[in-house]
Amino acid sequence: MLRLFKMPRKWRTLIYGSIGILFVLAILNIVLNLIVQRDVSEKLRHLSPELNIRFSSVKSNLLTSSLVLNDVAINYMPDGSGHQHSLHFLRMELRGVNFLTMLFRRTLSVNNVKLSNVELDLDEFLLKRKDAAAGRLFAKVPFKSIRVGHCSLTDIRVWEHAGQSRQLLLKGDIGVDEVSVSNINKNFTAENFQFGTLTGSLSDIHYAIPNACHRVMIKQLTMDGPGETAQIKDIQLIPQYNKPEFFKRSGNQPLYVAATVSGITLHKPDIRQLFNKKLVAEKITVEHPVVDVYSEETGVKQVLSRSLLFTSLKNNISAIQTDLLKVDHASITGEATTGDQLKLKGDMETDKLNVRMTDSLFVNKDIHFRTFTCSLADIQAAVAGTHQRIEIKKLSIDRKGTLQATTLKISPQYDKLVMGQKAGHQVDVVDAAIAGITITRLDVGKCLQQKVIAEQIWIKESNVYVFRDRRLPRELQYKPLPVAFLRSMPVHFRVHRLKMSESTVTYEEFPKNGLQTGTLKVEKFQLSLSPFISHPNTSDLDHMDLHVAGSIMGSGTISAAVYLPFNAGKDYYITGAINNLDVTSLNSSAENLGDFHVESGLLNNLSFQFSLNDEKATGKVVGEYHNLVLDKLKGQPKKIAKFPSFMLKHVIIPKNKDKSLPVARRTGTIDYRFDHTRSVSFYLLKSLLSGIESSFTFGFLLPK
Numbered sequence: 001m002l003r004l005f006k007m008p009r010k011w012r013t014l015i016y017g018s019i020g021i022l023f024v025l026a027i028l029n030i031v032l033n034l035i036v037q038r039d040v041s042e043k044l045r046h047l048s049p050e051l052n053i054r055f056s057s058v059k060s061n062l063l064t065s066s067l068v069l070n071d072v073a074i075n076y077m078p079d080g081s082g083h084q085h086s087l088h089f090l091r092m093e094l095r096g097v098n099f100l101t102m103l104f105r106r107t108l109s110v111n112n113v114k115l116s117n118v119e120l121d122l123d124e125f126l127l128k129r130k131d132a133a134a135g136r137l138f139a140k141v142p143f144k145s146i147r148v149g150h151c152s153l154t155d156i157r158v159w160e161h162a163g164q165s166r167q168l169l170l171k172g173d174i175g176v177d178e179v180s181v182s183n184i185n186k187n188f189t190a191e192n193f194q195f196g197t198l199t200g201s202l203s204d205i206h207y208a209i210p211n212a213c214h215r216v217m218i219k220q221l222t223m224d225g226p227g228e229t230a231q232i233k234d235i236q237l238i239p240q241y242n243k244p245e246f247f248k249r250s251g252n253q254p255l256y257v258a259a260t261v262s263g264i265t266l267h268k269p270d271i272r273q274l275f276n277k278k279l280v281a282e283k284i285t286v287e288h289p290v291v292d293v294y295s296e297e298t299g300v301k302q303v304l305s306r307s308l309l310f311t312s313l314k315n316n317i318s319a320i321q322t323d324l325l326k327v328d329h330a331s332i333t334g335e336a337t338t339g340d341q342l343k344l345k346g347d348m349e350t351d352k353l354n355v356r357m358t359d360s361l362f363v364n365k366d367i368h369f370r371t372f373t374c375s376l377a378d379i380q381a382a383v384a385g386t387h388q389r390i391e392i393k394k395l396s397i398d399r400k401g402t403l404q405a406t407t408l409k410i411s412p413q414y415d416k417l418v419m420g421q422k423a424g425h426q427v428d429v430v431d432a433a434i435a436g437i438t439i440t441r442l443d444v445g446k447c448l449q450q451k452v453i454a455e456q457i458w459i460k461e462s463n464v465y466v467f468r469d470r471r472l473p474r475e476l477q478y479k480p481l482p483v484a485f486l487r488s489m490p491v492h493f494r495v496h497r498l499k500m501s502e503s504t505v506t507y508e509e510f511p512k513n514g515l516q517t518g519t520l521k522v523e524k525f526q527l528s529l530s531p532f533i534s535h536p537n538t539s540d541l542d543h544m545d546l547h548v549a550g551s552i553m554g555s556g557t558i559s560a561a562v563y564l565p566f567n568a569g570k571d572y573y574i575t576g577a578i579n580n581l582d583v584t585s586l587n588s589s590a591e592n593l594g595d596f597h598v599e600s601g602l603l604n605n606l607s608f609q610f611s612l613n614d615e616k617a618t619g620k621v622v623g624e625y626h627n628l629v630l631d632k633l634k635g636q637p638k639k640i641a642k643f644p645s646f647m648l649k650h651v652i653i654p655k656n657k658d659k660s661l662p663v664a665r666r667t668g669t670i671d672y673r674f675d676h677t678r679s680v681s682f683y684l685l686k687s688l689l690s691g692i693e694s695s696f697t698f699g700f701l702l703p704k
Contacts, residue, residue: 090117172202197225254296255307262288278485346376373576393606486534525550556581601628621691668695
């Protein structure tokens with residue numbers, strides 16, 4: 001004590017002055033803190049008439065630049081209906097608050113914000129309606145912008161309530177760095193709301209899609225900030241009603257989708273773009289998706305435009321962009337009320353994907369990608385109205401646009417006789433087995449627009465069987481010529497060449513009057529069409545060239561070349577020949593379909609050339625044959641009709657016509673009018689037969 005009193009006066013003055021200043025600062029800090037706490041309390045309580053904010057205490061410390069609110073409850077009531085959103089957190093801590101920046105620059109700048117035990121309770125009624133009051137919430141806030149170094153929310157619980165019921169929507173923790181809002185009175189867009197690293201883990205996510213009668217469930221969503229990876233595990237899209245009742249009970253929603261996905265991984269996602277309604281990531285991987293789609297209509301555009309499920313997706317995600325999309329071990333089933341069906345399994349991958357969500361979804365500007373690859377298996381499809389099924393064992397597409405499909409089958413869903421009965425008229429029942437199809441340099445992107453653009457389509461060895469029951473009534477519908485038919489197809493083909501390897505084509509027919517079917521088989525059948533264009537441009541060639549060849553009933557050969565003009569005013573031209581045909585091989589069809597029996601005969605050569613158009617076919621045939629003997633049949637069981645057979649053998653059909661005869665005596669004139677209710681193949685065959693008939697002196701006497 002004596003030493004203290006003996007200190008120089010200036011030192012004592014300094015010490016006492018310092019103590020006094022500290023005391024004054026302490027008092028000032030207490031006073032200012034009381035002012036800040038009162039001002040914060042006053043501002044929060046009068047922030048907006050739609051907000052009711054309560055808290056148990058406010059603590060501030062200007063020396064440490066901190067502000068703490070305890071037991072905060074915020075109720076948002078936009079009207080007097082009694083509906084409200086509620087937000088509660090046990091503690092809100094703001095560390096490193098820059099009060100000067102807030103005072104002079106109207107910017108809330110905070111180093112660290114922490115909200116503990118966050119509980120958000122959302123009102124279903126308010127979520128479903130448009131809320132105009134939300135835009136006025138921050139009108140009286142004393143700052144314009146926000147900057148936060150780090151923000152964390154721990155032990156989050158988000159609920160949704162409707163009346164007395166309450167549903168947990170999600171729970172978890174979230175942390176985010178470098179948060180900034182340029183203007184809190186503007187919408188949260190990627191330009192106005194920015195942030196850095198995002199980390200967190202959310203679980204037990206439940207979301208009912210408004211009015212779409214579907215809900216989404218996610219077991220866990222995690223964000224790895226340093227690795228910039230988002231992982232979503234165990235996703236389910238669940239319809240509210242089962243498939244048979246969905247359309248009726250959902251208010252005629254046209255799209256039923258049930259799906260499960262084991263996981264989705266987004267590498268380097270740009271979370272900020274979500275505020276612009278865009279899903280953007282460097283890489284997206286989808287693992288084990290199992291999707292079941294049931295559609296009320298066949299028109300994609302009509303279904304999408306009416307579906308609130310798709311509309312909700314489009315309203316939240318307007319575009320998807322990624323450098324690489326991988327879908328592993330997918331299983332997809334599609335079905336329509338019309339009877340269309342599709343099932344497939346496999347993997348798919350595409351790079352530089354850019355999808356714009358629109359009601360059409362498949363127009364020129366909707367979907368773009370650089371390459372598309374896939375490896376699919378067990379593909380099954382059914383086409384509405386045809387009662388035919390298509391099966392493909394494997395289908396793959398590589399980066400060069402080469403499509404390989406192996407082991408294709410086209411089969412009827414019912415017995416061949418039942419198929420026509422179900423249709424109520426004559427139909428061609430097809431049962432085919434195709435070894436494979438290869439398409440080279442296929443533009444996969446154009447396929448989404450119903451356009452097949454490729455270098456070549458190669459149909460490999462096939463066995464095709466066609467059956468028709470002529471006892472049923474025939475549809476009297478207009479059937480155009482091939483080029484006009486191609487123009488009417490919804491799919492646009494532009495292929496340099498279409499070819500078919502040696503195959504077997506069998507046609508079986510049950511005659512209108514008869515007890516047995518007749519069969520005609522063409523073996524080693526080959527086809528080549530170049531180019532294959534359904535909707536020609538002015539810059540294209542003026543025609544297509546078709547070449548076919550084969551062996552009739554395993555005997556002899558037939559070959560033909562067909563000129564198919566794109567100009568509807570021009571004629572088709574057909575040239576060809578049948579060589580070395582054992583005519584007895586035709587007895588199956590001749591006896592049961594034509595009431596003829598061939599005793600013997602060799603057709604050495606039958607050349608033909610004729611033109612045809614929408615009205616008629618005109619041209620000629622030149623034949624050479626030996627030892628041709630025919631009998632006319634009648635009755636059931638069929639027996640030889642003696643007098644007609646005598647006329648055939650001795651008057652109408654000479655036994656031999658060889659090269660010793662003048663060409664004029666071996667030539668027949670083709671003159672046949674086109675019945676547009678008949679198929680083109682019928683037109684060609686009848687035109688050829690009309691020429692053969694006229695080559696005989698008394699051919700007009702041949703039984704019809």
